[in-house]
Amino acid sequence: MNGKKDLELYIHIPFCLQKCLYCDFLSFPAKRSMQAEYMDQLRCEIASQGPWYAKYQVSTIFIGGGTPSVLDGEQITLLMQAIKRSFVLAEDAEITIEANPGTQLAQKLPIYRQAGINRLSLGLQSAVKEELRFLGRIHSYDDFLMGFQQARLAGFTNINVDLMSGIPGQTRESFKQTLRRVIMLKPEHISAYSLIIEEGTPFGTHYGQAEAGEDDLRGWPAPVDEEEDRQIYHMTKVMLEEAGYQRYEISNYARPGCACAHNIGYWTGQDYLGFGIGAASYVGGCRFSNETDIHRYLLLDFSSGGLEHLHGGLHRQSRKEQMEEFMFLGLRMACGVSNVQFVHEFGVHMESIYGDVIEKLAAEGLLLQEGAAVRLSDWGMDISNYVMSQFLLD
Amino acid sequence: MANIDQKNIRNFCIIAHIDHGKSTLADRIIEKTGLLTQREMQDQILDNMDIERERGITIKAQTVRIVYMAKDGQEYIFNLIDTPGHVDFNYEVSRALAACDGAILVVDAAQGIEAQTLANVYMALDHDLDVFPVINKIDLPSADPDRVVEEIEDVIGIEAQDAPRISAKTGLNIDEVLEAIVEKIPAPGGDADAPLQALIFDSLYDSYKGVIIFCRIKEGRVKKGTPIRMMATGAEADVVEVGYFGAGQFHPCEELSAGMVGYITASIKNVKDTQVGDTVTDRKNPCKEPLPGYKKVTSMVYCGLYPADGAKYPDLRDALEKLQLNDASLFYEPETSIALGFGFRCGFLGLLHLEIIQERLEREYNLDLVTTAPGVIYHVHKKNGEMITLTNPSNLPDPTEIEYMEEPIVRAEIMVTTEFLGAIMKLCQERRGVYLGMEYMEETRALLRYDLPLNEIIYDFFDALKSRSRGYASFDYELKGYERSELVKLDILVNREEVDALSFIVHAASAYERGRKMCEKLKEEIPRHLFEIPIQAAVGGKIIARETVKAVRKDVLAKCYGGDISRKRKLLEKQKEGKKRMRQIGNVEIPQKAFMSVLKLDDE
Numbered sequence: 002m003n004g005k006k007d008l009e010l011y012i013h014i015p016f017c018l019q020k021c022l023y024c025d026f027l028s029f030p031a032k033r034s035m036q037a038e039y040m041d042q043l044r045c046e047i048a049s050q051g052p053w054y055a056k057y058q059v060s061t062i063f064i065g066g067g068t069p070s071v072l073d074g075e076q077i078t079l080l081m082q083a084i085k086r087s088f089v090l091a092e093d094a095e096i097t098i099e100a101n102p103g104t105q106l107a108q109k110l111p112i113y114r115q116a117g118i119n120r121l122s123l124g125l126q127s128a129v130k131e132e133l134r135f136l137g138r139i140h141s142y143d144d145f146l147m148g149f150q151q152a153r154l155a156g157f158t159n160i161n162v163d164l165m166s167g168i169p170g171q172t173r174e175s176f177k178q179t180l181r182r183v184i185m186l187k188p189e190h191i192s193a194y195s196l197i198i199e200e201g202t203p204f205g206t207h208y209g210q211a212e213a214g215e216d217d218l219r220g221w222p223a224p225v226d227e228e229e230d231r232q233i234y235h236m237t238k239v240m241l242e243e244a245g246y247q248r249y250e251i252s253n254y255a256r257p258g259c260a261c262a263h264n265i266g267y268w269t270g271q272d273y274l275g276f277g278i279g280a281a282s283y284v285g286g287c288r289f290s291n292e293t294d295i296h297r298y299l300l301l302d303f304s305s306g307g308l309e310h311l312h313g314g315l316h317r318q319s320r321k322e323q324m325e326e327f328m329f330l331g332l333r334m335a336c337g338v339s340n341v342q343f344v345h346e347f348g349v350h351m352e353s354i355y356g357d358v359i360e361k362l363a364a365e366g367l368l369l370q371e372g373a374a375v376r377l378s379d380w381g382m383d384i385s386n387y388v389m390s391q392f393l394l395d
Numbered sequence: 396m397a398n399i400d401q402k403n404i405r406n407f408c409i410i411a412h413i414d415h416g417k418s419t420l421a422d423r424i425i426e427k428t429g430l431l432t433q434r435e436m437q438d439q440i441l442d443n444m445d446i447e448r449e450r451g452i453t454i455k456a457q458t459v460r461i462v463y464m465a466k467d468g469q470e471y472i473f474n475l476i477d478t479p480g481h482v483d484f485n486y487e488v489s490r491a492l493a494a495c496d497g498a499i500l501v502v503d504a505a506q507g508i509e510a511q512t513l514a515n516v517y518m519a520l521d522h523d524l525d526v527f528p529v530i531n532k533i534d535l536p537s538a539d540p541d542r543v544v545e546e547i548e549d550v551i552g553i554e555a556q557d558a559p560r561i562s563a564k565t566g567l568n569i570d571e572v573l574e575a576i577v578e579k580i581p582a583p584g585g586d587a588d589a590p591l592q593a594l595i596f597d598s599l600y601d602s603y604k605g606v607i608i609f610c611r612i613k614e615g616r617v618k619k620g621t622p623i624r625m626m627a628t629g630a631e632a633d634v635v636e637v638g639y640f641g642a643g644q645f646h647p648c649e650e651l652s653a654g655m656v657g658y659i660t661a662s663i664k665n666v667k668d669t670q671v672g673d674t675v676t677d678r679k680n681p682c683k684e685p686l687p688g689y690k691k692v693t694s695m696v697y698c699g700l701y702p703a704d705g706a707k708y709p710d711l712r713d714a715l716e717k718l719q720l721n722d723a724s725l726f727y728e729p730e731t732s733i734a735l736g737f738g739f740r741c742g743f744l745g746l747l748h749l750e751i752i753q754e755r756l757e758r759e760y761n762l763d764l765v766t767t768a769p770g771v772i773y774h775v776h777k778k779n780g781e782m783i784t785l786t787n788p789s790n791l792p793d794p795t796e797i798e799y800m801e802e803p804i805v806r807a808e809i810m811v812t813t814e815f816l817g818a819i820m821k822l823c824q825e826r827r828g829v830y831l832g833m834e835y836m837e838e839t840r841a842l843l844r845y846d847l848p849l850n851e852i853i854y855d856f857f858d859a860l861k862s863r864s865r866g867y868a869s870f871d872y873e874l875k876g877y878e879r880s881e882l883v884k885l886d887i888l889v890n891r892e893e894v895d896a897l898s899f900i901v902h903a904a905s906a907y908e909r910g911r912k913m914c915e916k917l918k919e920e921i922p923r924h925l926f927e928i929p930i931q932a933a934v935g936g937k938i939i940a941r942e943t944v945k946a947v948r949k950d951v952l953a954k955c956y957g958g959d960i961s962r963k964r965k966l967l968e969k970q971k972e973g974k975k976r977m978r979q980i981g982n983v984e985i986p987q988k989a990f991m992s993v994l995k996l997d998d999e
Contacts (some may be wrong), residue, residue, distance in 0.1 A: 227947075252951075281959040317962075385951050387925070389967055
């Protein structure tokens with residue numbers, strides 16, 4: 002420690018080769034010229050903000066998207082150089098990039114390593130051909146296998162694999178196969194999200210209409226019913242634990258010591274700074290997020306170092322909001338929230354604020370109390386939104 | 396304005412089907428007589444409640460006095476008594492008619508005669524009024540006045556060849572109507588020196604003057620200081636002021652005498668003392684007998700009204716109190732529901748009346764209401780010989796104590812074009828109607844007569860009638876009496892707990908169907924909980940239908956991308972907010988709209 006506060010950086014690369022049918026993230030295909038223009042502007046943004054954060058050292062960097070690996074390797078090199086020029090990086094900083102196995106990783110992976118990136122997050126979602134096609138993914142399982150091997154060859158010793166359960170048409174058997182195929186590769190980390198069909202996506206439109214009875218499924222596979230979805234989710238936990246992975250967050254599993262520090266930062270109130278369109282930040286008790294329109298973003302003048310690129314202004318968290326977030330974010334972690342920490346942050350006991358809520362939820366079997374810690378039960382994880390909504394204060 | 400010759404007074408009303416232009420004609424008459432400038436006319440003067448203007452229905456009888464200089468060079472006093480235009484207010488209509496000597500029948504030149512037109516004309520003829528027709532809306536492209544004239548003569552049997560053909564909207568030929576009023580409506584009779592005998596046809600509460608009695612002086616005279624008595628209610632008072640009606644204003648005058656229409660104030664505190672239809676007399680020199688036709692107004696439809704926010708109970712009580720000051724036909728008493736808390740059981744003349752009161756409470760008093768399913772009054776004959784009148788299904792005695800039950804039956808007349816005859820007859824059959832007969836009005840239209848149980852028409856009969864006839868059917872009814880019927884109480888159980896506010900009385904034959912639909916509807920309305928919720932319909936403890944609201948199995952957020960916490964917070968807030976608009980029944984939260992949605996169960 003050198004007396005500096007930790008800061009996490011999130012870099013948003015909004016580009017992809019082709020939008021997946023379920024995706025509601027801020028991402029889209031774009032021409033190379035626009036990509037280049039965006040990366041130039043991103044570097045300007047980073048350079049303009051650096052001076053404000055002289056008292057911080059960067060503990061993690063996450064380059065996410067979109068699909069950062071659609072960019073040329075050199076763009077990532079330039080990006081990392083820009084960050085290093087403007088920010089102080091901790092020696093052991095965790096630096097992650099997300100990559101899609103369908104984006105010619107062979108040449109890019111060594112460049113990422115060269116640039117200082119030490120963690121790779123590979124989006125697989127499923128190891129079943131039909132499911133991949135159905136999701137609108139641009140890669141096959143074989144592409145992924147290749148990518149994974151190339152990553153190991155390039156020297157990545159910390160690899161995450163993203164999986165998705167609850168894909169329409171998926172069965173317990175098919176997901177078991179996906180898990181087996183992934184476990185076999187021994188990645189350090191596995192994210193297993195359950196698909197949420199979001200409004201405004203092709204999935205949302207299609208399944209929304211079918212649900213409203215306006216239309217039948219027109220040959221699309223039926224959505225996985227909630228019961229089956231939960232069984233798959235529970236099976237995932239059992240299989241991954243047997244294989245030596247620990248669930249440290251609702252949807253994240255890791256080998257001991259390999260939990261994603263960047264992610265944990267979000268749930269534990271760590272300061273973080275986002276760059277690029279739509280990126281969210283939380284610094285010094287304030288939340289803010291960036292301009293979401295790429296065209297407007299490209300026209301911003303960062304030379305003044307001001308905050309005019311923010312979308313919706315700066316929001317200073319009230320004490321009440323901080324308490325709420327301490328609870329509903331912290332509860333995503335398998336270890337839950339600790340009263341010791343609560344007292345440390347707010348100077349009051351958790352019980353004096355949330356005693357009734359915790360008691361009620363514990364009685365419903367949704368929360369477990371162990372010593373000073375409160376955490377979600379398995380059942381509580383299944384319906385975490387409900388549990389978390391109870392921690393909003395009136 | 397003293398010493399008006401009786402022969403120069405004309406007391407009349409305008410009768411019409413809804414939308415045939417009654418209020419518009421009234422406006423034109425007032426305008427033409429120069430009482431108001433065009434600018435002062437607030438569109439339709441006589442309909443002065445917001446709701447009346449919006450719905451185009453007159454709810455309370457309104458009255459106006461106008462001075463008209465006729466072509467014969469004489470000045471005439473017109474008292475135009477506007478009548479309510481809906482079957483719910485039939486009694487008020489009949490009293491308003493009794494205050495008149497003649498009536499203008501307005502018939503739409505395109506639509507012709509409707510069921511309600513007939514009902515109103517017959518009622519007017521019953522009161523010995525001289526009726527003359529006016530053909531309105533002749534400016535419409537679809538107008539066919541010749542056909543309508545023929546129809547009036549054929550169907551009603553009154554002379555219509557020289558009926559004024561007008562457009563109340565544009566003011567066309569209104570002069571003819573004014574002259575016809577002078578010529579065709581008889582001057583009132585009555586002896587000004589006989590004992591006072593005045594008919595109350597409406598009353599209004601004014602916070603300064605107390606109750607303002609609207610009356611027609613049949614015999615005798617009344618002035619300031621006259622000691623009066625209401626013959627039916629027995630209420631007594633001394634007259635403070637008499638006068639006549641300007642447009643929206645009260646003009647005090649010296650006295651009212653036989654043949655005149657006007658108002659009386661006497662520091663009366665409650666409209667209940669001045670019931671419509673009662674006779675006002677001089678208690679020092681009373682008339683021998685009251686005027687015929689007085690009936691105590693009785694509520695036909697009951698429902699529970701509850702404040703959505705329990706803390707607003709006192710506000711609801713105050714609002715009902717205020718509304719009742721002006722509406723003697725509104726009945727209410729406190730009741731308690733396990734599901735909905737404190738509220739009131741309210742009685743109404745009919746479903747429209749219910750809707751109007753509900754709307755006024757919400758609009759004028761800013762209350763958010765939960766309404767329970769409306770019901771009628773049942774007669775429950777118990778085995779011990781006792782008969783109870785049941786207004787709240789929750790109070791139904793144990794079935795073992797009941798000998799039999801009776802329900803109110805109405806005699807309905809439905810006017811429909813022949814192409815929809817089949818559909819409408821089917822609807823009446825579904826609603827347990829007893830077919831009485833049919834008359835062809837002309838080749839394409841027929842008048843159907845049915846006896847229908849009132850409880851089958853209070854929900855959505857009118858909507859169903861309109862939708863199954865593409866709006867072409869019209870409908871009128873009057874209470875016929877009570878008939879014995881196989882009735883059962885349908886209970887709804889949510890998570891095995893009976894929800895009293897959802898219980899209702901239904902005919903045994905339709906219990907299963909209604910129960911099934913209720914369960915289906917509630918299944919849609921009740922959100923999923925952490926546990927499975929059975930929704931059951933039961934009759935006499937026996938479950939006849941069931942649906943299940945599945946337990947929530949999954950409620951998680953997708954990947955929280957790039958630390959976007961505000962998005963997550965919004966989602967959680969929305970989730971929590973939704974819970975606030977719920978009613979807790981046992982451990983189940985039921986949205987307030989679930990209580991209302993079960994009122995509309997007709998699929999078609």
